């Protein structure tokens with residue numbers, strides 16, 4: 651896939667149009683740029699959100715959880731981190747709140763059209779940029795010409811974020827394989843369980859002709875990268891990742 655031209659980051663303000671609770675600790679935010687500028691970004695990039703703290707600004711990065719759509723609106727998905735300042739500040743906001751932001755940043759992006767098999771691996775809110783990337787892939791004209799897997803690790807079935815959307819994409823496209831993977835499966839769960847590495851082995855045994863996109867907390871990202879490099883022999887360029895801590 652070709653690399654995409656650099657988009658210069660900009661300072662802007664966005665208004666919270668809608669906030670939806672996905673789980674007791676995770677929220678989906680729909681924002682709109684309100685200071686007149688248009689926001690250009692690639693799916694998978696992140697923004698720096700700046701919130702007031704003791705007379706100054708405290709900034710944290712958050713991945714854009716949507717594909718580009720109208721140059722104005724975009725989504726974020728974040729969870730409350732225990733004792734965390736910015737995540738709790740943002741999760742306490744109501745519709746119409748305005749927040750200063752800077753971006754886009756980062757090179758965790760895909761470039762449609764898909765030219766080889768892809769696997770996306772996420773845990774928790776690491777799904778945010780991947781929801782955007784998959785949206786970009788599925789919004790692109792034409793039929794998917796390669797297989798795309800999403801291995802999404804969470805604890806319980808109720809915390810499979812955006813489950814309905816991923817199931818819809820899987821129903822519409824035979825090439826898209828959605829594999830929610832539970833670390834604490836309830837009795838009767840028919841899907842995947844355990845570590846995402848095991849599922850990589852099942853899907854790609856003996857292959858190195860695919861590309862991987864990994865997002866989540868550092869330990870998972872490092873372990874999956876290690877497996878892909880050392881066991882599968884993937885080249886550095888075939889593994890893209892974003893770490894959240």
Ligand SMILES: Cc1cc2nc3c(=O)[nH]c(=O)nc-3n(C[C@H](O)[C@H](O)[C@H](O)COP(=O)(O)OP(=O)(O)OC[C@H]3O[C@@H](n4cnc5c(N)ncnc54)[C@H](O)[C@@H]3O)c2cc1C
Pocket residue numbers: 696710711712713714727728729731732733734735736737738775776778779892893894895
């Ligand atoms: C590129 C990038 C993109 C990110 N995108 C997202 C996103 O889309 N959604 C999202 O929810 N988060 C995302 N994060 C994480 C986010 O930037 C913050 O780190 C997180 O919200 C905690 O900030 P805080 O101010 O609430 O906590 P802080 O006040 O900074 O930290 C409080 C305590 O929590 C620990 N901690 C920090 N982050 C985490 C974490 N994620 N899980 C568990 N413990 C933690 C810290 O070590 C510290 O001990 C992203 C991080 C990066 C680097």
